[in-house]
Amino acid sequence: MTATVSGHGSTGGGAGDNLLTDRPELYEAQFPDPQRLAARWAEDVLCRHAAGPRLLDAGCGTGRDAAWLHHHGRHGRGRRVTGFDLSPAMLAHARAHHPGPEYLAADLRGFDLGRCVFDAVLCLDSALLYCHSNDELAGFLASCRRHLAPGGLLIAEMRNGAYFLGRTDLLDAPRTRSLTWQGVTRTSVTTLWVDRAAQLLRRRRVWTADDGSPPVEQHSAWRLLFPQELRQVLRTAGFRVLELHDGPGPRTDPPWRPGGEPGAAAPSPDGPADGDRLHLVARAA
Template sequence: MTATTVPHNLLTDNPALYEARFPDPDRLAGRWTEDCLGRHQAGRRVLDMGCGTGRDAAHLHGAGRSVTGADLSEAMLTHARTHHPGPEYVRADLHGFDLGRGAFDAVVCLDSSLLYCHTNDQLDAFLSSCRRALAPGGLLVTEMRNGAYFLGRTDLLDTPTVHTFTWQGTVHRSTTTLTVDRTAQLLRRTRLWTADDGSAPVEQRSAWRLLFPQELCHLLAAHGFEVLELHDGPGPRTEPPWQEGRPPGDSTDADRLHVIARLTTPH
C-alpha cells in the first residue's frame, strides 16, 4: 500500500493522538520550568510559546502563574481549552508575534519548538518578539535538541527507530529516520505512520534547526539577553530523569540543551 504524504503534522492535527504517543503523567517539562522560574525569581505572567496541547501551560497555571499559551495549530488550541483549562490560549506564530509590549515576566519555549525557526531571519524575528513581549529583567526559558551533539556523532542518524502504542483500540506504529542537512543546518525527520485498522500509511516530513551552544549565546546577546544557564541537564528529557532540587550541570555534550536567559536590554 502506497504511503500518503501529508503537508501538515499528523500529531499536531490530532492532539489526542499526540498525548497518547507522548504521555507525560508527571508533567516533567512543566515541573522543570516552574523550578527554573522559581530559582530565578520570575514574576507571575508567563507566555508559553508553542504550547501544543496545553499540558505544561496548565501545570504552570496550577502552580499559581498567570499563563498565556500560544500555538499556531487551531486543533491544539481547541484541545488545550477543553482538556487543560486555566490558561488563556491564543493563536500566534513563533516566527513573529505581538501579544503586548512588556506583557510577560517569562517566555517559555519547550520541546524544541524554537528549532522550528529554520532560518536566521526566523530566529531573529522570534527573539525580537520575545524581547518586545518581556518586561525588563524577564526570562526566556527554553529546551531543545543540541546541535553540538551531532558533531562527529551518528548514533541517532540514518537508522530507523520504531515506536508502537495503542490508542482507541488501534495499534499505531511510527518509524522515524533522522538525517542531517549540513548546508541548511537542519535535522530532517521522516516519519512513517501505520496502523492495524487497514488505513493507508502516512509519511510525514519535518525539520529542526541545529543550533550550537555558542551560536545560541551570540544570538541571545545580540537581542539583549544575558545567558544565566546553558547546559544539557538536568531537564525534562535528560537521563537520568530530572528531579527538583538537583543543581544544573555545566556540560553541553548531550542530546538536549537547556537555556535560561534574562532580558537586560529591553526595547
C-alpha cells in the first residue's frame, strides 16, 4: 500500500503530512549545507546593497539560514532576524536547534506581521515559487511592501522558468537519491514534469525505506516564472529590479564563493538569466 500526501511544503498551504517538512532533521540530512553557503550568499548581497540590520526570512524552514544571519551577519555583529514558516514542525525545530531569531507562523502567499518593519525580505530555495497563481504572487509582494522600510530590499533565489524553454535534462528521467538517517536507509525517486497550462513545474516523489514501512508518495509544484515576466510583476508591485541573473549563487554549479576564496566571482547585475537558478535583488520604490 502506498500512502499519498500532498502540499506546498513548508511555505505554502495544503493539507496532509510531508515526509521532509514534518521531519526537519531528515530535511537537513537530505539537503545539507554545512558551510551555510546560502546564508553567506544572502549576507554578501545584503552588504553589497547596504541593507540595514532588520531582516525577514520568508519561508525560513529549519531556521539554519535565519540563525546564521542573526548571529554572524553584518560583519559578525549579527542581524535582527525574524523568520516565518507554515510548518509547525519546522518552526519547533528552528526554535530548538537554531535559536536567536524570532520564529512566527505565517503563510507566504499573504502575511500580516502587525507593525513589524524590515530592511530586507529574504526568500531562498524557490520558496517564492510556491505562489502558484498571479493572485498569490501579488499577495506575497504586497505583504513584502507592507513590511519593508522605504527603500527596503527583496532578495530571492529560485528555479528559473526560462531554463525549461527547449531543455529537458531535468525532465527526461526520474532521479534516485538515498540517505541513511537514524539507522534507516530511505530512497526517493523524483519525477518532474511541466504543466504548461498552469505554468507549473510539478514534482512527484516516492519514498521507500528498508525498515518495512509502506512507500510514501508526495506531490508538490513550483510556479515557473520567466525573467522578463518577473521584472514586470515586480514593477507593477512597486519594486525596482537591481539584479536579476543566473548566478553564481548558493545552488549553482559551480556554486558562489565568498570573495577571496578560489572560484569567487561577483555577478553582473544584468548578467545572463539562462541557467537553472535565478537570483533576484529588488528595491521597494
